[in-house]
Amino acid sequence: MERNKDKYLSDSDIVRIVETYSDMLLRIALNRVKSVPAAEDIVQTVFERLMRRRPVFESREHEKAWLIRTAVNLCLTDLRTESRHGELPLNEDIAQSYGEESYEVLDAVQTLPT
Numbered sequence: 833m834e835r836n837k838d839k840y841l842s843d844s845d846i847v848r849i850v851e852t853y854s855d856m857l858l859r860i861a862l863n864r865v866k867s868v869p870a871a872e873d874i875v876q877t878v879f880e881r882l883m884r885r886r887p888v889f890e891s892r893e894h895e896k897a898w899l900i901r902t903a904v905n906l907c908l909t910d911l912r913t914e915s916r917h918g919e920l921p922l923n924e925d926i927a928q929s930y931g932e933e934s935y936e937v938l939d940a941v942q943t944l945p946t
Contacts, residue, residue, distance in 0.1 A: 840886040849895065850879055857903045864907040865914075874906045 841849075857878055861871035878899060889895040 839888050841882070841888070846879075846883055846886075849882065849899070853896065853899050854879075857899060860900060860903050861907055864904070865910050870910055874903060874910060877906055878902045 854875065857875045858871055861874040862868060865871050865874065881902060882899070887898060889898065
């Protein structure tokens with residue numbers, strides 16, 4: 833099934849959507865995943881899907897609902913993945929297996945804020 837080209841979102845529509853909804857989507861994602869980098873990645877993925885799929889929205893409400901639902905679904909996926917894989921602490925003994933040139937890198941990593 834082929835859609836007419838004029839039924840796709842235009843580049844100007846995408847710019848408007850990004851400018852209008854970026855902050856809201858970031859707040860939604862941050863509220864769910866509790867991590868700024870993860871929330872930013874989720875919002876970026878929402879807009880990536882928007883640009884790739886260029887869906888046709890029936891109204892501004894439909895547009896907003898699609899963006900929110902996409903963000904929430906990505907948050908749920910992120911949380912499921914995190915719960916399955918979790919976070920592992922940095923093993924401080926890892927430098928022993930690499931040699932002295934690796935100590936500079938390990939020292940730099942250890943000085944980073946938590």
